Amino acid sequence: MKQEKNGVWTSWNENLTYKYKSLYKVTTEQELQEIIAKSDKVRFFGSKQSSADIAAGLENLIDITTYNKILSYNDAEHTITVQSGLILGDLIDAVEAKGWCIPCLPDINTITIGGALATGTHGTSGKLLCEYMTSCTLVLADGSLKKIEDGDELINAVRVSLGALGVMSTITFKCEPIYTLHVKEGPENDTEWLPKIKERLKKHDFLRILWLPHTDKGYVITGDKIDSETEIKEDLGPDYLKHRRKASKILYKYTHIFPWITSIANKLLYKGFFSSKKEYKGSLYQATVTKSRGSTLELAEWTIGLDKFTEVFEELKTEINKWSNKSFIHIPMDIRFVYKDKSWLSYAYKKDIVTIGCVSRNAATADTYEAFKTIEIIFLKHGGKPHWGKRFTAKDTAFSKIYDKWEDFKVLRQEMDPTNKFLNPYLTELFNEKK
Ligand SMILES: Cc1cc2nc3c(=O)[nH]c(=O)nc-3n(C[C@H](O)[C@H](O)[C@H](O)COP(=O)(O)OP(=O)(O)OC[C@H]3O[C@@H](n4cnc5c(N)ncnc54)[C@H](O)[C@@H]3O)c2cc1C
Structure with a gap:
């Protein structure tokens, strides 16, 4: 070591x-x-x-990144057991080589399995990644090991536990047979895609909407499972589309000084990069995960019950379109869908949810990015929950109102870590523990 x-x-x-x-x-x-x-x-x-x-x-x-081996496969059960520092991209490669998949992937493949699980990482049109975990070993505060399996009550507390109950050591995932998606992408007016969400969730195996604030448009991505041999007339749009992030960086360069420039930049980015259609086929991994990106962004993300989304979306849109509000939001706001589960600190605890991302493409000036504040106020008002791994300011009092199991989690945490060994200053405040 x-x-x-x-x-x-x-x-x-x-x-x-x-x-x-x-x-x-x-x-x-x-x-x-x-x-x-x-x-x-x-x-x-x-x-x-x-x-x-x-x-x-x-x-x-x-x-934990040096603790990163694939330990075993069970071909009959379609399971894979790995050490928690394994990078997600390496897990997906191993799983796909077996002809399997984990059917809900985030937009990023460079994160570790332990980090992803601890913060409730999710993709779209499936469950949180941790819901595909069937067992894990946890290193407890005294250094001993505890094995937790599907069916144990503790697993619902451990699946999303912010690294506050122990360190996840080895993890077993249950995989499904790999499938091919026929993906179609294209722009739609907000008045068109918003009312169609529920119908599309029923119709398609994959749905994701990149909302383009200040343009009244969304960029809708649907995917339908097809036989891998099915011929698709591929159309990946013009070659220059790959320069979107570079163009965004240039256009957003001074938006922390003059936030309203964002509104103009978004209209230009829509015209340049989101106004054409695409069609192709690929695995979920190919369709979902961005394989490379710079490290200049800062993220917030909020979640809300599917039944409340339209109302909250309309309120957010009205608010950020007011000139009195300085929340000019960089493109895109990523809208995804997660199905209900039983994990105590999951955003989808007992209800289907919609998640909406909020990105500042200037990480260094994120403290002055008004959008993070506005989105938090609106979502909290409606009982929305923030992504545990992203930026938010809510603490214990707010969470005790929006999480049915918040107090139970706190009690369990105190039992499992009585000396607060795992609490850093941020988590101490989050759980309102003694400093
Ligand atoms: C560009 C970008 C795109 C993203 N896309 C998505 C997305 O599509 N969907 C989504 O849901 N999230 C997304 N995220 C958020 C990301 O998935 C989480 O922040 C994730 O936690 C990052 O993993 P990490 O390995 O960097 O963890 P870290 O940031 O290093 O750690 C996160 C937390 O996990 C804890 N932890 C780490 N290892 C363990 C372990 N073995 N056992 C217990 N706790 C542990 C740490 O103590 C810490 O509390 C994105 C983030 C970025 C920057």
Whole structure:
């Protein structure tokens, strides 16, 4: 095991930095157990790609990315067991090589499995990623191991647990046979796509809408399962579409000084990059996951029950279109759909939900990005929940109102971590624990 002393921990977009005394790079479960047992306080991190301040802030840190092996497959059960520091892209490659898939993938493949599960990472038209986990081992605060399996009541608390109950060590995923999607993409007016959501969720196997604020348009992506041999007339649109992120960066360069420029930039970006149609076929991985991107963005994301989405969307749109409101929002706001589950801190606890992302393409100036504030006020008012790995300011009081199981989770956390070993300053405040 490698140990680094007295360094600086920096998140991927450089918005968070912390000094640490010891940083351990673990490669085995025993090492993980040893460090946790001997530390008074310790935090662990994966790819550092969360915008929320949950991954560091303590003197002792564990880098989990070196704990990254694929341990076993069960061909009969379609399961794969991995160490929690494995990068998601490597998991997907391994699963696809077997002819399997995990049927709901996020937009990013560079995150670790442990980080993804801890923060309730999700994709669209399926469940949270953690719902495909059938068992895991957890390293508890005293360094001992606990195996948790499907069917145990504890699994519903552990699936999304912000790394506050223990460190996930090995994880088993249940996979499904891989499938091919026939994907169609194209722009629609808000008046067209908004009323069609429920009908499309029934009709299509995949639905995602990239909403384009300040243009009255959404870019609708649908996918239908087809036989992999089916011929599709592929149309990937003009070649210059691949330069969208570069163009956005240029157009948004001064939007932190003059936020209203965003409104003009969005109209130009719509014309240039979202006004044509596309059609192709591919696996869920090909259709969903952005394979490369710069590290200059900052993210918030809010979720709301499917039944309330239209009302909340209309309110958000009206609010951000007021010139008195400085919330000019960079393109796109990613709208996705997640089906209900039983995990205590899941956004989809007992109800189908819609998620809506909010991106600032200038990470360094994210503190002054009004949209993060506006979206939080509106969603909280309607009982919406923020993504645990992204930017929000709500704390314990708000969560006790919007999560049925918030108090139960807090009690369990205190039982499992009585000395608050795993709480950094951010989580201490989030759970309203003693400093
Ligand atoms: C560009 C971009 C795109 C994104 N797209 C999506 C998306 O499509 N859908 C979505 O839902 N989210 C998305 N996210 C959010 C992302 O999935 C989460 O922030 C995720 O937690 C990042 O994983 P990580 O490995 O970087 O974790 P880190 O940020 O390093 O850690 C996150 C948390 O997990 C804890 N943790 C890490 N390892 C373990 C472990 N082994 N056991 C227990 N706890 C652990 C850490 O202590 C910390 O609290 C995106 C983020 C970015 C930057």
